[in-house]
Amino acid sequence: MANHLQEPLTTYCIQRDEEMMTMQALKIATNLAIPMVFKAALELGVFDTIAAMGNGAWLSSSEIADLVSKPSPPTQRRLFETGENDLTGKTRRIYAAEPVCTLFLTRGDDSGTLMSLFMLLNSQVFFKTWDNLKGVIQEGKDAFSSAHGMPLFEYIGLDEQFAVMVNHAMAESSTIIMKKILEVYRGFEDVNTLVDIGGGLGTVLNLVTSKYPQIKGINFDLTMVLANAPSYAGTVLVD
């Protein structure tokens, strides 16, 4: 049987290019599976579960499935941590959480997460929006308005659950970015009053005024958003 070493180089290169192109097209065609599997993993708490096992934990898919479907007693957890195999003698594929997974954990503290932003962009409301992208060209309307009959910030006034999702997605993703900015940016040192236009729940403004207490913060946002914003020392809410 002929192999590529016996073929003219150009023929081999064309075949390789076609293979690569077909693989690329297949990836594009099936790409949606990746965020959907990722979403299911987040909803099941897979990353939180692996993280809870401590650094360096490696788990098989059945161990992860067991843990996320019924929380295990501590003794069983120790078994996983020591890396003991099952008794079948079969090679098991095992999984650990990559460092990037830490950005999707629900720690329940103020460290920020990208989980809520991911869930927002992959929510039913946003799927309907993605499905209307062509309307931007065909109707000259933004995709959200085509899908839902009104702009996003009007819609959140009608759907409380979605509003909570939006506000948390904004605040929790901005927290990660703002904390990094505050590590290097010195431009707030001489500021006395800072107005955050569209400041949402006020999380970002609070990060700034906590580091620079001389700043009087003004969070300017929609009434319905401010209604759910916690009060922070040194910050006033204005709509």
Ligand SMILES: C[S@@+](CC[C@H](N)C(=O)[O-])C[C@H]1O[C@@H](n2cnc3c(N)ncnc32)[C@H](O)[C@@H]1O
């Ligand atoms: C992308 S979000 C950013 C929120 C916030 N800065 C953060 O990083 O978490 C945009 C914000 O603009 C607010 N917004 C939209 N239209 C507004 C308007 N007409 N007047 C005031 N705020 C508005 C929204 O309510 C929302 O909180």
